[in-house]
Amino acid sequence: MSYAGTPGLVEEKVAYDETTLVVDPARLVEACEHLRDEEGFCFLSDLSSVDYAGWGEEPVAGYWGGAGGRDLNQPGTWGLARKPAPKRKRFAVNLHLLCVRSGAREARRVRVQVWVDDGEQIPSVVSVWPTADWLEREVWDMMGIRFSGHPDLTRILMDDDWEGFPLRKDYPIGGEPVRFSGEE
Amino acid sequence: MAIAPEKRKSPIYEGSRIPQPIPSVLQVPEALRRSDDILEVNFGPNHPSTHGVLRLIVELDGEKVVGLRAVVGYLHTGFEKSMESKTWWKAIPFAPRMDYLAFQANELAFVLAIEKLLGIEVPPKATWMRMLLTELNRIHSHLVWLGTSALELGAISPFWYTFRERDRVLDLFEMVAGTRMHTRYFQVGGLAEDIPRGFFDECRKFCEIMPGAVDEYEQLLTYNEIWLKRTKGVGLLSADDALALGQSGPVLRGSGVDWDLRRAQPYLAYDQVDFDVPVYYNGDVWDRYKVHMDEMRESTRIVSQALEGMPGGAWIADDRKVVLPPREELHTSMETLIHHFKLVTEGFRVPEGEVYLAIESPRGEFGCYLCSDGGPKPWRVRFRTPSFIALQATATLVRDGLVADMIAAVGSLDTVMGECDR
Numbered sequence: 280m281s282y283a284g285t286p287g288l289v290e291e292k293v294a295y296d297e298t299t300l301v302v303d304p305a306r307l308v309e310a311c312e313h314l315r316d317e318e319g320f321c322f323l324s325d326l327s328s329v330d331y332a333g334w335g336e337e338p339v340a341g342y343w344g345g346a347g348g349r350d351l352n353q354p355g356t357w358g359l360a361r362k363p364a365p366k367r368k369r370f371a372v373n374l375h376l377l378c379v380r381s382g383a384r385e386a387r388r389v390r391v392q393v394w395v396d397d398g399e400q401i402p403s404v405v406s407v408w409p410t411a412d413w414l415e416r417e418v419w420d421m422m423g424i425r426f427s428g429h430p431d432l433t434r435i436l437m438d439d440d441w442e443g444f445p446l447r448k449d450y451p452i453g454g455e456p457v458r459f460s461g462e463e
Numbered sequence: 464m465a466i467a468p469e470k471r472k473s474p475i476y477e478g479s480r481i482p483q484p485i486p487s488v489l490q491v492p493e494a495l496r497r498s499d500d501i502l503e504v505n506f507g508p509n510h511p512s513t514h515g516v517l518r519l520i521v522e523l524d525g526e527k528v529v530g531l532r533a534v535v536g537y538l539h540t541g542f543e544k545s546m547e548s549k550t551w552w553k554a555i556p557f558a559p560r561m562d563y564l565a566f567q568a569n570e571l572a573f574v575l576a577i578e579k580l581l582g583i584e585v586p587p588k589a590t591w592m593r594m595l596l597t598e599l600n601r602i603h604s605h606l607v608w609l610g611t612s613a614l615e616l617g618a619i620s621p622f623w624y625t626f627r628e629r630d631r632v633l634d635l636f637e638m639v640a641g642t643r644m645h646t647r648y649f650q651v652g653g654l655a656e657d658i659p660r661g662f663f664d665e666c667r668k669f670c671e672i673m674p675g676a677v678d679e680y681e682q683l684l685t686y687n688e689i690w691l692k693r694t695k696g697v698g699l700l701s702a703d704d705a706l707a708l709g710q711s712g713p714v715l716r717g718s719g720v721d722w723d724l725r726r727a728q729p730y731l732a733y734d735q736v737d738f739d740v741p742v743y744y745n746g747d748v749w750d751r752y753k754v755h756m757d758e759m760r761e762s763t764r765i766v767s768q769a770l771e772g773m774p775g776g777a778w779i780a781d782d783r784k785v786v787l788p789p790r791e792e793l794h795t796s797m798e799t800l801i802h803h804f805k806l807v808t809e810g811f812r813v814p815e816g817e818v819y820l821a822i823e824s825p826r827g828e829f830g831c832y833l834c835s836d837g838g839p840k841p842w843r844v845r846f847r848t849p850s851f852i853a854l855q856a857t858a859t860l861v862r863d864g865l866v867a868d869m870i871a872a873v874g875s876l877d878t879v880m881g882e883c884d885r
Binding site: 294295297299321322323324325327329330334335363364373375377379380381382383384385386388390405408409410412413417421430431434435436437445446452 | 481484485486487488535536539541543544545547548579580702706707708709719720721722724726727728815816817818819821828830832834836837842843845847851852854855884885
């Protein structure tokens, strides 16, 4: 099955039996409306993001030391089997769509992927699927990617006054200050 | 036993009730706000009826809910971040710990996703045992849901009945894995250990008593007048709104959408067993309750069939690059010792790529997105948790309802806050 008619389509690829449509961020809403109305993807399963900072460089997955932070994982023998293929930009936002039809015996899925760099914005898809409301807030909270046109883009899991975006690779694990009872 | 519900002639309600412009927040109309009769009540963050730490800021006009905002995140513990710093197989225990009710379903999704990236073949015995255990886990989750949500509406007796059977399920888990909860029994490639002797007999006994036990709960509740009054026509959600809000599992099936991932995209051995998908059409709390009751019966049917159809043979794949070698070989084979050492210290490498794998957990679509750079640790782990999505529907469910009905409506979403906040 081909999704060649999707507006703003940059690339269509199939890996692990999953179709990924890389879409131009500027035309994301248009593409989503097309997929919902013409292709039947009425259900937004998931909207999440990946930070590819340090992808394919020496340090291992999980912790990418930065800004003089601690290096928790000295690579040692943990090097990569081979360098992974370079990515388009730093962040990928993935929308996992599902075609739900009552009584159906097939589950058609597609992944819509948009690429952004730090500071760039993505148009919000809350108008297409209301589910995106909290999912986009979580991406903003955890990765620091802004969605233009979101009605209420505030932090959701972390405190309102939290600094930094925890799921970014340059944010260290255990990096938050811990107060012990003996200290002032 | 179960009578097929009639399809509705008319929609549950006309149009959409999803609040605008923010789908998850019910805002008080400006004219009403100026009337000075609005009372703002803080519900939580620690209230017995909220299954964990959920906070609802409710605005009331008399007893009517006119404004609502759900605040989550109190149980955020950074599961996804922590898993990035563990090797693949050391990250497995994290997955079940998000949810104290559906732990095996969460573990299964994570393990299946790793196996999809690895392309490893799992022996049939392990596949069937996984199916058996996740169905027992579904019964376990539904039992706790039933007991606690009835308790919230003032029915104390069902709680004791459901916990009686819940304990029997936990006994079965203990027999298999040694622990009652968070079993970590699913290993990449199969099961962590062989099925213990005597398990099938005990499980058969459970399958015999379970249908009668569900009848017992139904006698206590289904046509109980108070229960009917508290749940019929309360917390309405139409099929279109449910889909737009991403609802899945019992909530979606209670709104009349015949959708179950076990049938639509059969994973494990669900295409080899016979089961029905219960669907109800009124989209209220009572219908969601009925879906849960029928699902417990269907899960018992699947468990019985899994006991009969359980194939013999190996319980874990024979792949020395991924699976721990047999213990007894360690003393005699140098090769085995090296494999063991490498797997425990460095872990196995997972090919580069990204996958999204979803299963039908007791609460609905539980998705696991994995991204690997080819190394021994995950680059990114992401869980699509049904509780997080379900709570977005709170504002739609309680729109113009009474504050007492809010308890029934929120309870019927069957959310676990640990899973919601991760």
